Amino acid sequence: MIISESANIINSLGIESKTKYSIEIINEDDFEELEVFLKNNKLPILFLGEGTNIIPPNFFNGVVIRSFCKNINFRKDINILTVDSGVNWHELVKFCVSNNINGFENLSLIPGSVGAAPIQNIGAYGAEISTLIDSINYFDINTHELKTIENHECNFEYRNSSLKNNSFFITSINFKTNLANNINYEYKSIKSFIDKNSIDKNSLSISSLSNIVCDIRSSILPDPNKIFNAGSFFKNPIVKKSDISYSFFKSDNLITWEVDKTYVKVGAARLIELVKDKIIPSDNVSIYKNHSLVLVTNGRATQTEILAFARQIQELISKFFNINLEIEPTVIK
Ligand SMILES: Cc1cc2nc3c(=O)[nH]c(=O)nc-3n(C[C@H](O)[C@H](O)[C@H](O)COP(=O)(O)OP(=O)(O)OC[C@H]3O[C@@H](n4cnc5c(N)ncnc54)[C@H](O)[C@@H]3O)c2cc1C
Known part of the structure; x- marks a missing residue:
């Protein structure tokens, strides 16, 4: 684990923001060291992903904890894809598209990390992450235990879940990979894109739908790396x-x-x-x-x-x- 003092809090709103301490988690063994650090420094804690959904103050007098674990483990035999919280969300979508794992394509190009994605139950174009999740692995900063929470315990709803403002630092997510093989093009703007570009619905694949979603998003939403x-x-x-x-x-x-x-x-x-x-x-x-x-x-x-x-x-x-x-x-x- 890497500890920095007076570090910047990255955020896509471009706010100049600093934290007293910033901690980078490199692997699961770091949690023992983290436990000691937190016992010695009783300060407010902020879990951070890529900072695309936060509004930070100029100074956070606390400890920012970020995951830099980036493994993707596809266990085909049990239809489970385990993904570390530090993986970029769209990189995961691309992995799924290239491995023909369906369900992720409508959520293409949503900025941010895998770890933050269930917090507000990310959703777009008629899909939500909650339908893809089997269970979530986390480190509880109150009890200092590594645990797993099942999908039905997360109380997912529109842009919300019980994981929000919680003591659970998400370490990895177990996704289902055996969902019904439906291509979901029912969302209004996807339908109009298909009609406008005379695309044959029967020819749609996970990959072409992902490209359509990327095209629509790029035409209406600002790229947080530029604006x-x-x-x-x-x-x-x-x-x-x-x-x-x-x-x-x-x-x-x-x-x-x-x-x-x-x-x-x-x-x-x-x-x-x-x-x-x-x-x-x-x-x-x-x-x-x-x-x-x-x-x-x-x-x-x-x-x-x-x-x-x-x-x-x-x-x-x-x-x-x-x-x-x-x-x-x-x-x-
Ligand atoms: C241009 C743009 C378009 C967007 N489009 C969509 C969209 O279509 N649909 C949608 O739902 N959202 C959208 N968002 C919002 C954002 O992409 C998501 O909320 C994303 O999941 C945030 O990821 P992040 O890693 O940047 O999270 P952060 O901003 O770093 O954190 C967000 C929240 O998650 C918590 N968190 C972060 N990591 C962890 C962790 N490991 N464990 C526990 N808690 C954690 C933080 O404490 C914070 O409360 C968009 C944002 C932008 C800038």
Whole structure:
């Protein structure tokens, strides 16, 4: 294990952020040493992957722990793929595509690490990681034990799980590799891409669907290596239909997906588009031109500035629609 003092906290919002200590886990033997370090340094702890879904402060007076373990072990006999938390998510998708393991292709090009992926149950284009997971291996920083949690114990839901704000440092994930061999092209934007490009649905493979998802994503989402952002900044709110206010806008201005008789999921990007002209511009934070749900920075924004800009949006959405927008990335205290 490698310990650094006063290290940078990497983050895709371009916030200049430092931590008192940073610890790199190189292999599982490091956890004994980590236990001793944590007993001697009773400080707040932050688990970090690639920093694409966090909003860190200028200084974190604590210990950042990151996994640099990057093994992928495909056990064909038992249909399990065990992947270390330090592996990049899209590298795993590429591994699955080239080994003809289906289910991962709709989640192509989601930034970040494998270890962080179950925390908010990453999802896109009609798929969620929760359907792919068999179980998760972790080190509990409270009890200092290496343990395994089964899928059904993780309480996965839309952009959430019980792994969030937990004492479990994910070390590796066991994925199922024997899912039904369905190519899932039902998502609206995938369907329109197929129609627009006259692609024969019967010719679709795991690989071609992965390429389609990459093409769609690249056309609407900013590349975090080039433009500072954290992806969708707000969750699509799930609200009671009867609670939505239509005093200012008609219902057909909104994009909604039926959840059940009482609740709908509301497209947050459309809500923001409708109030965009009322937002007071900030020096260092703005709304991405191709996607209103994405906030971008010029690399000089602080956590305070970003949260103030977000609060403005939340207040407008609350005033005009009586809807509370929840921030999706983890705000580090
Ligand atoms: C351009 C862009 C597009 C995106 N698109 C999507 C999308 O389509 N769908 C989607 O769901 N998300 C999307 N995201 C969000 C992000 O990619 C995911 O949340 C991703 O899983 C974050 O990975 P990370 O390694 O960067 O996590 P980090 O930002 O480093 O951490 C995120 C959270 O996970 C925790 N964590 C990290 N590693 C561990 C670990 N080993 N054990 C326990 N906890 C850990 C952290 O404490 C933090 O709470 C997007 C982000 C960007 C920038």
